[in-house]
Amino acid sequence: MNIRRFLTTAAATVLVLAGTAGPARADTTFSSPSSAVPYNCAFPGFTQQVTAMAEFTGPDTVPAGSTFSITGISGRILFSDTAIRLLAAxxxxxxxGSGMIQVTASNATPGLSVGGIVPEQIWPSLTGWxxxxxxxxxFVAGDPGLVEFSMGTPFSLALQFHRRPNGTWMPWTMSCNVKVTSPAQNPAFSPALPVS
Known part of the structure; x- marks a missing residue:
């Protein structure tokens, strides 16, 4: 066997395969601030502060002008102690129900949005989320640079609240706005998405 010819043929094959393979694309997890962001939400019969956190998966980089998607938008809205007591009362x-915290973006134009699912959750005593x-x-990416994502405001969830002891469900649209504070809240996801 001619080793030199074999290695040359193998190297050529690798180069051909490398040339025909698609561009590498790793997925990145984008996360909201770990401290959670306060929102004011309308519950049945009262308005109360909650804190919210979220994350999603997106590309590690995108070309300018290209369409890209973020998926797996998920998170948790944590009730204040007062909200838990009022709901229990x-x-x-x-x-x-259904819905999610919308994600907004700088340097990108929004496109199709598919809402998330709120699975059935029965809360233990004195907890709520x-x-x-x-x-x-x-989204459609803008100019070369960065896309910076943020938790949207306002957002709404199409919910049904469970009422004990008879087990009925009451429909409710819970609307939420980010709480105005000084200094202002930072609802940004990290990291930013590079646009080439």
């Missing part, structure tokens, strides 16, 4: 102990998962959005 009204006889509510769980939730289900709303989990959501499975949302996605598409």
């Amino acid at each position: 009204l006889g509510y102990d769980g939730v289900r 709303i989990d959501f998962a499975g949302g996605s959005e598409s």
